[in-house]
Amino acid sequence: MTSALPNVLTVLRLVAVPVMVAMLIADDGAHGAYRWAALALFAGAAATDFLDGYLARRWEVVSDFGKLADPIADKALVLAALAMLSVVDGLPWWPLALVAFREVYVTVGRLMVAGDVVIPASPGGKLKTFLQVVAIGLLMWPGAPGWLLAVGWWTLVVSTLIAVATGVDYAVRIARARRADPPQKGERRVPEAGAGGFQP
Template sequence: MTSWLVARRHADGTASAWNVANALTVLRVLLVPLMGALLLVEGGQDAGWRLAAFAAFAVAIATDKVDGDLARRHDLVTDFGKLVDPIADKALIGTALVLLSALGELPWWITVVVLGRELGVTLLRLVVIRRGVIPASRGGKAKTVLQSLAIGVYLLPTVDAVAAWKPGLGLGLVLVATLVTVVTGLDYLASAVRGRRLGPRTLPPTS
């Protein structure tokens, strides 16, 4: 089944949207509400449901890595994937941040800063799209990794095994992730301005 999805192509040789990479992206989208529902069971206080929410988040993050690798390795990059993949990522991170803040576990200002940055970058992408798409940079990838690690720590149930190190590690990671989020957002803005000065399709990489 997987080999059929990978091999399927249009008559002109371009990859069909019906491929395993896009299937993993759709799975990530479906895991977003599942993760949210599991996190909210009993107000986020039940260790079992909390661990299930962590597992759903971890699987979703793993699909983000796998679908990208498959798309590049097997030439499965499609317009559908380009559109839905970043939406799935932002939905996953955004949902987790909002729910953790709603549960009183994560300061709202962090959620507002991160989501504000993502909204701003999305709007900038729409503004500069005629001059080219700005690819993700190492800073942007580091931002995603740090955000994922921080959220993963926060999602873990506070049981004896993690109670000693979870608060400090979680707060440290989320503060570093927020700083990197802001810095890469400013870098994106600078890149967009440079691209406007240099002309079409000369935008340097960022995130």
């Protein structure tokens, strides 16, 4: 059970996404109990992102499933929250559009080379996710004052710029992985970022 717990947390984060969306739809901009519940669910789901990675490394049970499913769960949670904030609160669509394009490109690119190479989340990508979580939490806060919403908005803008920058870095790493010689049978590679990349 210990070895499976990080992956279980990742799956639970995916399950939380449609529940959060349903709560925000039910609230319909009223900023009532459903909104608070959606915020609590979002915060809890986001916390599992940091917990599952920590446990996987601490228990040395990092898996290929976790390396692929964990960032996908992050993307689903963030994109769903941004989409609902755009629909319910009128949040501008352009951060969602840029982030969605970046996430789809990176995810598809990862899957294209997944048979030979595992490309894990980079530190820059993790910073982007952290800032997105903070921004969404502030923007989702029921009845938040204007200054708090402003902090949330500018945090979202910064995270979107980082998303674009890390997206370029992933694109380079994916392209290098596709050009590289195929690995020997049973071998899996984890490519390093080049100069200027976000991977240490």
